[in-house]
Amino acid sequence: MQTPRTIHWIGDSSGFVRLIDQTLLPTALQYRDCRTAEEVWEAIRSLRVRGAPAIGIAAAMGVVVGLQGYVVGGRDVFLARLDEVCAYLRTSRPTAVNLFWALDRMQRRARELAALSPREILDGLLHEALTIEEEDRRMCRSIGEAGADLIRDGSGVLTHCNAGGLATADYGTALAVIFAASEKGRRFVVYADETRPLLQGARLTAWELKQRGINVTLICDSMAAQVMKEGRVQAVVVGADRIAANGDTANKIGTYGVALLARAHDIPFYVAAPSSTFDLNLPTGDAIPIEQRDPREVTHGFGTQTAPDGIHVYNPAFDVTPHELITALITEKGLIQPVDAANIRRVLPLDVGERGL
Amino acid sequence: MQTPRTIHWIGDSSGFVRLIDQTLLPTALQYRDCRTAEEVWEAIRSLRVRGAPAIGIAAAMGVVVGLQGYVVGGRDVFLARLDEVCAYLRTSRPTAVNLFWALDRMQRRARELAALSPREILDGLLHEALTIEEEDRRMCRSIGEAGADLIRDGSGVLTHCNAGGLATADYGTALAVIFAASEKGRRFVVYADETRPLLQGARLTAWELKQRGINVTLICDSMAAQVMKEGRVQAVVVGADRIAANGDTANKIGTYGVALLARAHDIPFYVAAPSSTFDLNLPTGDAIPIEQRDPREVTHGFGTQTAPDGIHVYNPAFDVTPHELITALITEKGLIQPVDAANIRRVLPLDVGERGL
Numbered sequence: 001m002q003t004p005r006t007i008h009w010i011g012d013s014s015g016f017v018r019l020i021d022q023t024l025l026p027t028a029l030q031y032r033d034c035r036t037a038e039e040v041w042e043a044i045r046s047l048r049v050r051g052a053p054a055i056g057i058a059a060a061m062g063v064v065v066g067l068q069g070y071v072v073g074g075r076d077v078f079l080a081r082l083d084e085v086c087a088y089l090r091t092s093r094p095t096a097v098n099l100f101w102a103l104d105r106m107q108r109r110a111r112e113l114a115a116l117s118p119r120e121i122l123d124g125l126l127h128e129a130l131t132i133e134e135e136d137r138r139m140c141r142s143i144g145e146a147g148a149d150l151i152r153d154g155s156g157v158l159t160h161c162n163a164g165g166l167a168t169a170d171y172g173t174a175l176a177v178i179f180a181a182s183e184k185g186r187r188f189v190v191y192a193d194e195t196r197p198l199l200q201g202a203r204l205t206a207w208e209l210k211q212r213g214i215n216v217t218l219i220c221d222s223m224a225a226q227v228m229k230e231g232r233v234q235a236v237v238v239g240a241d242r243i244a245a246n247g248d249t250a251n252k253i254g255t256y257g258v259a260l261l262a263r264a265h266d267i268p269f270y271v272a273a274p275s276s277t278f279d280l281n282l283p284t285g286d287a288i289p290i291e292q293r294d295p296r297e298v299t300h301g302f303g304t305q306t307a308p309d310g311i312h313v314y315n316p317a318f319d320v321t322p323h324e325l326i327t328a329l330i331t332e333k334g335l336i337q338p339v340d341a342a343n344i345r346r347v348l349p350l351d352v353g354e355r356g357l
Numbered sequence: 358m359q360t361p362r363t364i365h366w367i368g369d370s371s372g373f374v375r376l377i378d379q380t381l382l383p384t385a386l387q388y389r390d391c392r393t394a395e396e397v398w399e400a401i402r403s404l405r406v407r408g409a410p411a412i413g414i415a416a417a418m419g420v421v422v423g424l425q426g427y428v429v430g431g432r433d434v435f436l437a438r439l440d441e442v443c444a445y446l447r448t449s450r451p452t453a454v455n456l457f458w459a460l461d462r463m464q465r466r467a468r469e470l471a472a473l474s475p476r477e478i479l480d481g482l483l484h485e486a487l488t489i490e491e492e493d494r495r496m497c498r499s500i501g502e503a504g505a506d507l508i509r510d511g512s513g514v515l516t517h518c519n520a521g522g523l524a525t526a527d528y529g530t531a532l533a534v535i536f537a538a539s540e541k542g543r544r545f546v547v548y549a550d551e552t553r554p555l556l557q558g559a560r561l562t563a564w565e566l567k568q569r570g571i572n573v574t575l576i577c578d579s580m581a582a583q584v585m586k587e588g589r590v591q592a593v594v595v596g597a598d599r600i601a602a603n604g605d606t607a608n609k610i611g612t613y614g615v616a617l618l619a620r621a622h623d624i625p626f627y628v629a630a631p632s633s634t635f636d637l638n639l640p641t642g643d644a645i646p647i648e649q650r651d652p653r654e655v656t657h658g659f660g661t662q663t664a665p666d667g668i669h670v671y672n673p674a675f676d677v678t679p680h681e682l683i684t685a686l687i688t689e690k691g692l693i694q695p696v697d698a699a700n701i702r703r704v705l706p707l708d709v710g711e712r713g714l
Contacts, residue, residue, distance in 0.1 A: 026665040160579075191671070194655065194664070196553060196577040202656070202664040210665050217669040220553040220655055221579040222517075222611025226647075226676040229613065254579025256586065260621045261614055290583075298551065298577055299559070302659030307551070307559040308383040308567050312574040314548070319583040 006166050013126040017061040021048045026207040037066030037085050044092035051167020052241045053136050056098035059089045060129035063106045071118040078118040082110050095291050095318050097242040097279045136169035139274045142332035144180030151181035155234035160193040161252035162204035163239025173272040174237040190216045197297040228265040236262045240273035247323030247339035248285025256319040268327035275348050285320035293317045363523050370483040374418045378405045383564040394423030394442050401449035408524020409598045410493050413455035416446045417486035420463045428475040435475035439467050452648045454599040454636045493526035496631045499689035501537030508538035512591035517550040518609035519561035520596025530629040531594040547573045554654040585622040593619045597630035604680030604696035605642025613676040625684035632705050642677035650674045
């Protein structure tokens with residue numbers, strides 16, 4: 001069974017974005033239509049759409065809806081609006097490099113088409129957004145293919161957060177590896193960290209894996225060490241939001257801890273991500289800004305107040321896993337192992353990861 | 358400001374147990390009166406009262422309420438009922454050694470008093486339960502005193518779960534160390550892991566610390582590694598449910614992971630526990646049974662369904678931290694450091710930890 005489409009475009013360049021409202025999963029599968037840049041911004045900000053590649057696609061499509069009202073004005077007004085929409089959408093999530101990458105790509109495409117009419121530019125921008133989506137779809141398959149053999153028959157695999165079909169156009173990055181291994185006939189168990197505070201593991205990863213018939217067991221984040229100690233895990237596979245030139249990887253809060261626990265138990269730790277997630281202008285992960293999110297995600301995360309009134313909360317959205325803790329990077333261009341700046345440069349073309357900056 | 362009394366006895370030996378219903382904290386402070394052994398069993402089972410020392414006190418008082426209807430029968434019936442009540446209360450929580458310790462102590466006391474009338478034995482048993490409570494109160498103060506100097510001025514302290522006043526008769530074990538350091542004028546920040554699935558850190562520890570004016574910041578369990586990496590933590594202090602002869606420590610799920618993370622960041626990791634928590638008949642932690650709890654704690658923990666229908670869940674209540682990861686044990690008899698069987702034997706009297714078995 002296939003997971004429903006995370007995000008897609010309905011109609012021609014006068015159409016709109018349709019996306020699964022992931023905040024309602026797993027108890028309701030409901031689509032949300034975004035017909036303005038503001039609605040796309042809000043969907044990204046509120047994590048109705050999340051996951052670095054899916055955010056990039058949403059933002060690219062958001063540029064198109066944000067420009068629809070401007071095709072009848074002149075070209076200068078249209079192009080000024082383009083920059084405005086892109087600058088605005090950039091503010092929706094500070095960490096996901098794919099967001100900036102996709103918006104830069106849309107702006108570059110508009111410049112290439114600048115001699116055309118606004119309507120023709122808009123058509124070209126929709127085509128570019130759909131190309132980003134299609135490339136993402138192929139990327140997921142390539143990542144799955146590159147990583148499938150890392151999952152051994154009869155093994156256990158732990159993942160954190162959701163780097164699945166819901167985070168991409170197709171079947172994910174970390175989960176692509178799992179799906180591809182399953183399609184090759186491997187049998188294994190996936191342990192899904194629930195991933196506090198927003199429970200993407202419980203709500204999304206567990207749901208996706210179950211939908212596709214993968215044997216999945218849900219655990220709390222605090223149980224990962226025990227599951228490893230019991231010998232139940234032979235590999236960890238996670239996604240990434242941003243990878244520095246040396247391989248340091250920003251991903252959902254808790255990833256760094258899981259990497260340390262994997263190291264302590266001699267379990268390989270893999271990061272699966274497309275080349276668009278690499279930010280080769282960042283020499284290391286030290287400069288990656290860590291988004292701080294609303295304390296209420298921790299204190300009122302489930303509609304119920306679970307902490308005292310007025311309590312201080314520290315709620316970083318991401319952490320950075322040093323490259324030394326990463327056994328290999330799994331990209332659509334192949335495996336990068338060991339993880340260091342030279343190997344990353346060798347596997348990724350020179351322009352990759354710099355296009356967005 | 359003092360935390361309200363976790364558990365106490367109301368009246369003479371015809372009275373009853375009054376305890377804070379901890380499942381309702383932090384939004385409601387409500388007492389629950391237990392007038393039967395079944396009500397005490399349920400309170401322990403449902404974690405209305407939790408924490409190894411508090412469970413021991415509740416169980417001891419539960420023996421008294423369980424015998425109240427039997428003072429008018431003969432002595433043999435009374436003593437048979439005693440054994441029945443103790444066997445029953447033993448089934449409420451499998452891991453907490455203090456439960457067994459307290460019940461054994463009550464049975465031993467009854468045998469010492471066996472020549473008296475059932476009413477006199479009952480009075481003696483109430484006295485024994487109140488003595489356990491009073492000893493626990495003194496124990497908390499002694500643990501605080503023993504550990505206070507481990508908390509440095511200007512530092513950060515991380516704790517997991519709740520080993521505070523709500524887990525004991527007075528001001529806790531791990532939190533006793535924190536309270537005692539605060540009373541000595543030290544200024545520091547406590548990072549409280551929320552402690553999934555039941556959020557004892559968010560609901561209880563954060564509440565208790567705030568009540569007593571301690572500077573506390575709540576984090577998700579998955580954030581501990583990042584908080585350590587940022588240099589915010591100079592010591593970890595946790596409680597224990599059962600400690601083997603070599604120092605291996607069973608405590609709330611997630612403790613073992615925190616110990617590994619502390620080791621990776623060169624942060625001292627302390628376990629604070631009374632001698633009644635030691636089980637010197639267990640050579641190592643390998644034989645400690647790990648209680649498995651209801652999957653709904655993970656999937657429906659906040660009144661909201663947060664995972665797909667029918668998902669597999671692994672929900673161990675405890676894990677075991679190997680003694681090598683523990684910098685020191687903080688007991689009412691003083692510090693045990695380094696943590697090994699010989700040092701434990703040296704600090705604890707020979708009978709301690711064997712009384713219960």
